[in-house]
């Protein structure tokens with residue numbers, strides 16, 4: 317197959333895929349009809365998913381988490397964008413091999429070839445493999461799974477030492493991911509996005525209307541790239557809006573010292589803070605739960621300014637009574653710029 321270009325994109329394929337994704341029906345069956353389908357996806361929609369992965373992987377690296385090694389399994393791999401991002405981010409030498417698995421043969425074939433081209437020295441296999449999985453990569457699959465798909469995924473999870481899992485930042489997907497976090501918490505340390513190991517604070521009835529989501533940045537200059545801008549217009553996509561939900565887990569007992577667990581006291585900002593005259597409200601998650609906290613401009617002018625410009629720090633440490641910060645001691649940001 318000839319490499320795709322912006323001029324040779326197949327819009328019949330892209331429109332059909334987009335409709336399939338938007339319908340998001342569990343157990344809808346295999347929708348990749350050819351390698352060309354997967355290639356068109358990889359060139360376009362998958363890149364946006366890659367930008368979300370960049371944000372997640374950047375956060376994990378900033379937090380100091382590193383994979384413990386072994387094999388990467390990309391479950392429901394599609395074109396394999398997620399595992400390629402993981403390998404790029406941590407370095408291919410950190411892993412002994414890559415397995416790509418999907419119920420579509422076209423997807424598996426494309427993902428394996430793309431990984432081999434990107435990482436010529438890495439052993440790449442198709443299928444689920446056997447034995448321990450060093451890092452299980454799961455990306456944008458949850459809303460497609462029926463009961464048997466869910467069981468198959470659970471079998472992979474049971475073999476995994478760590479799990480990196482990214483889903484769209486919708487209410488439904490976030491809530492599904494939170495249920496998985498809660499189900500897996502007894503066996504796994506929660507590395508991110510949480511700053512604690514306690515039950516998810518979203519689960520209480522008062523927080524029913526909220527969901528755990530974040531926003532990734534597209535690569536700088538994307539809005540000046542006429543090919544991407546034309547693509548986005550034609551596909552009806554806002555390039556700047558990249559909401560995602562994610563969870564990163566490491567199995568208990570794999571390492572004596574688990575890297576990347578934050579010191580106590582940090583709160584993770586969820587979504588975007590709302591900014592008013594003289595104060596802002598940020599949905600914050602810490603060991604005590606999830607609550608909307610007010611921050612006065614006069615108490616932290618720089619943080620307030622950053623929030624106002626859509627550049628909020630993701631981590632805050634201070635004192636609060638569950639309603640407002642009485643003191644903000646520290647604020648930290650995660651910047652996104654991982655891949656070349």
Ligand SMILES: C[S@@+](CC[C@H](N)C(=O)[O-])C[C@H]1O[C@@H](n2cnc3c(N)ncnc32)[C@H](O)[C@@H]1O
Nearest residue numbers: 365392393394418419420423455456457460465
């Ligand atoms: C929206 S695509 C995402 C692909 C890729 N993970 C990504 O993030 O770009 C969902 C993928 O999950 C696969 N999938 C859905 N149900 C599955 C199942 N029961 N078993 C294996 N793969 C499945 C689909 O074939 C498709 O490749």
